[in-house]
Amino acid sequence: MKSIRVIQYGLGPIGCSVARALLEKKGIDLVGAVDIAPDKSGKDLSEVLGLPSRVDIRVSDDAARLFRATKAQVLVHTTRSFFRDVYPQLEQAVKAGLNVISSTEELLYPQLRSGQLASKLDRLARQHGVTVLGTGVNPGFVMDTLPLVMSGVCQKVGSVKITRRVDASTRRMSLQRKIGAGMKPAEFRKLVRAGKLGHIGLLESMALLAAGLGWTLDKISERIQPVLADTVQKTRYFTVAAGDVCGLKHTGVGYLDGRKVIELDLRMYVGAKDPVDSIEIRGVPNLRVSIEGGVHGDLATVASLVNGIPRVLEAEPGLKTMLDLPIPRAYQVL
């Protein structure tokens, strides 16, 4: 079998981990990398990744040019969180004939906030015979795909409740910052009001779940609250004083005919005890699933992107969601 030729777009912490995984992966040839950061572009990818020897892939800051010059089949895209922000990047890739798998949180279900733009991307992808998919671990797995898969053994689903409790001290610095760790409560609340703080993708998870279960929700509520440190919390990167913010609690509730049918409860904070992912379906039969310690966000996001490569390559053209593609699974070529 011929190797799949892949380009990596975005060399932040997740993108670098993806690039490392792609370089190691049998069955995949990493043939290009894009990042516009001046301290990355122009360098050999090995320098950016901190690898001991050259890989002879020069990081490009000009995606269009790289796409023209390099024969590839799939783009792994890990740049930004909002669909509107990344749309030009996705359009460029699609027009270059690249299948795209992306960690952009809103791309999990872009129809939710940007129906027209999603339709436009879908048309373009079909025209160019390529597939575009947003995925990851959250959104992308724990709070949407996995509970949907579980519902496959239910005759009826009355309601779904998903809890994800993450000890942020085990995660990368940028994530610890993103959840407000180290802030004063007033600052946290101000940023939440400005729409600048919170987990991105919670409502996309809810939309995917609802679509998969055939529900047209009549109301959705969402709340972002700070979690305050009881005692001093030290991470590898900084210290949170007692009383300051150590992370967030982000919840969402979806209603059908006035009844709570989806509850999503995400808690990410430094020092969280007993991290876990749990899924509770009330239906026929009832199901209670738990993942001990929870799925590790960074490792698993990288995995879901890499494992998705053959699936976007094989899928029908268009803008797809996790509902459309065959079951996720580890991609391993011996």
Next chain:
Amino acid sequence: MKSIRVIQYGLGPIGCSVARALLEKKGIDLVGAVDIAPDKSGKDLSEVLGLPSRVDIRVSDDAARLFRATKAQVLVHTTRSFFRDVYPQLEQAVKAGLNVISSTEELLYPQLRSGQLASKLDRLARQHGVTVLGTGVNPGFVMDTLPLVMSGVCQKVGSVKITRRVDASTRRMSLQRKIGAGMKPAEFRKLVRAGKLGHIGLLESMALLAAGLGWTLDKISERIQPVLADTVQKTRYFTVAAGDVCGLKHTGVGYLDGRKVIELDLRMYVGAKDPVDSIEIRGVPNLRVSIEGGVHGDLATVASLVNGIPRVLEAEPGLKTMLDLPIPRAYQVL
């Protein structure tokens, strides 16, 4: 949206539960039923199901005739466990232009034991533009599809261990008999040696898992042992004396390069304490998933068949496995 027209083939305990579910289900029209048992054929389906009022579906003992006379899109097939035994039924359905979703355990991965027959059925299904799928809860979900889905968030999978512990006293009588409950140990062992006792589908689960993970196993071992009752066990249907068989332990191990990579451990017995399904993946990251109480076999098998109806209808023609189709999920039309 137009309702999907469905025929039910086989009115044993599972088939009857499917038929009841189909009669209730919005989006589905049950338009026919087949069973050759003299005490069922010719009757109105409501009588066989024990429903209070007629449903005006006469149970037929002549599948070919029913398929000709009745316009339908999907056949739900719940007759027997072995692929070779049901092949003529499947061929008949496919030639009549019916998509098929079946609980036949060996149909989960028919390539394992009957490669030529599987290829023949695949060709026929393509010729007639229909899809054939084997599914269920075990095999079909707990020991194959679900662990594969979990592997989708792993960068590497070193090994997979799945345990399913079922308290058979909560299950139907035919299942209690199938696992040897009430037998003397010598009788149990004799039936095992004759290939007449054991869970059907364990090696199909292993084959599907291995195929999904890209592994070509070099050795497989399988063992069926009796579980003996410590104390008297009473079920709704019969009593097991202390020292007699209360059920079975059926295990399978798959090796890759001499290393155990798949371990399946199924214990089904009357009086099993702490029933649970658990999946342990050793990889990057490690994952430990558990389903409290385990997925209820009978309820969930019915669910997986009914939920699979729209998916076999929409899939590309051919003989498919759970690896080929979009993620399972509850089928609900409001």
